Structure formats: structure tokens, C-alpha cells
Amino acid sequence: MLRRVPPSLRRALLSSASTHYGGAQIPNPSHSPSQTLLPQWRRHASVASSSAPPQSPPPPSSPRGPSRSGGGGPTVSSPNPAEVAKFAAIAETWWDANGPFKPLHLMNPTRLSFIRSTLCRHFRRDPYSSKPLEGLKVIDVGCGGGILSEPLARMGATVTAIDAVNKNIKIASIHAASDPTTASIEYCCTTAEALVKEKRLFDAVISLEVIEHVANPLEFCESLSALTVPNGATVVSTINRSMRAYATAIVAAEYILRWLPRGTHEWSKLVTPEEVSLMLQKAAVSVEEMAGFVYNPLSGEWSLSDDISVNYIAFGVKKSETPSTNCT
């Protein structure tokens, strides 16, 4: 269920009608992007825009969280203090499989399967070996309590994991210390931007369910790219800004099922697949594969899908010729 994104997609995206978003030129939904996109992407665009939202979110009873700091034009990509406060408030619950992070626990095997398969293909590893990521330096940006970092370490990666919330890092470190395989994870309360300044580089930069919480998504993508070695991998997952996402990921998950605390996701801050592709493209990362995650309420399981209208994950490759000053 992995979808390859051909290089020509990037040209098509860049030539499509655009609007300003955190500094990135992105397709303007009102310009019907499917008219300018490749057939393969048109299916994505039609899925996303069939539920295509107007630029203002649907009328909530009050499902919106705090406003993005700095109003419409923040210049600091991360962290967003209001978002940091939200996660600090529930930090104790990271490893409670029935707590607020239950959806992430349930999604974990599926997103790991995407990461394993894309990274193994890219780095020419055997996905069936016990430690397919052995020798790869991987960073988990916005790691929370470490529910993704730990299995990455078990797959053999040398893992650095960072989060803007100190309580998350403390909980992640304590949890990882109980197992020798995960005790080697380097946990640090910091931001991607700070590590860019330190000129840190990684073979794979992974940031799942974080971009929708940062103050400036484009600058965040630029930092993820700057942390990635040339020809390295960048993986981002998030929630689409679609009406379906509003209905399921916000209204159902936060208000009906109460999986997540109300206000966890702010609809207007969600990012579409086209926007992620363009922001990464602008940051010298080409999105090569994309997949959706769909939830089966009967089995309670998530699976990979072509449907990227709600939850999706993108795998990109950092261009080898880059003007980045951080590469040595």
C-alpha cells in the first residue's frame, strides 16, 4: 500500500496554483489542484479535496485548541508554547496503552511497518533481518514518551530522540532504561533547530505527528532537512486538513470517543499531503512514497492504505546536491 511519488510530481506541484503558508508556496485548494497535478497525485488530491475544506474550519462547538503563537506570521518554527503545555499536561500517561496516547500505541505497528519497509529499501537492508536498521543513525524528532524510538532501537538503529517537553524526555528515559536494547537511546529535551545549530546529522530523520503542533511548519521541515545527510531519509506523518479528518480525528476522537483530550488538534493547523510535499521539496527533500493509515473499528487495528484523506505518512530523500551549510 505504498505509493511512489514520481519526480515529475514535484514539478507539477510547484507549477500548480499556490498560496502562502508559513513561507512555503503551496497549492491553493480553491484552484482545484487536481487540474494541474499528475494522474497519480490527482487521486490523492481528489480524496483530500473531495472532503475539501474551506480555508476556515467547520463550525466547532469548541474543538479548537489555543491559537498558533504569534498569530498568522510566526518566525520561530518550534516549539509553540501552547502546544508544549498541552503535552506537558499529559506526559505521565505516555505508556498507558488505554490513555490519551492510545491511538499512537495502536498505530505504532503500522507506522513502523512503513518505516521499516521504506528505510530498508532506501538503505538496501534486509527488512526480514532481526536488526534491519543496524548502523543507521536515526533521530526521532518530537519523540514524546519514546513509543516509536524504542522499537527503532530494537531494529538496530542508533537512536537520538528529542522532545520540547522535558517531562516527556524524563519519562522516555526511565522507560527505556529498563531494557538494555533501548537504554542506549540518547534522549534530549531540545528542538530540531538547536541540533541544526550544533551541525548534527542523521541518516534518517523521523518526525511523526509533530508538524501539526509546531509554530512554523516550513521552518520545521527545513530543520528536519538540515539534520538529514545528503541522500538520507526524512519521514513525516500527520493528519490531513480535510473535512473527514475534522469529523474523525477531531470530533470523533476528541469529543465522541474521547481518545484524546479536547483541543489536542487544531483543525486549521493540520497540513495536507500537498503542503507537506511542497514544504519538504522547498527544503531539498523529495517525497518518494506516501501512504495513509486507516482504522478498522471492528478489529481495532490500523492498516496502511492508499487513502490519505485523514492520517498519512510521507517518506522523502534529501537531495545530494544541497546548498545547506550544515553538511560537511
Ligand SMILES: C[S@@+](CC[C@H](N)C(=O)[O-])C[C@H]1O[C@@H](n2cnc3c(N)ncnc32)[C@H](O)[C@@H]1O
Ligand atoms: C502527538 S505527539 C507525537 C509523539 C511521537 N512522535 C509519536 O508519534 O509517538 C507530539 C510530540 O511532539 C512534541 N513537540 C511539539 N512541538 C515540538 C517541537 N517544536 N519540537 C520538538 N518536539 C515537539 C510534543 O511535546 C509531543 O511529545
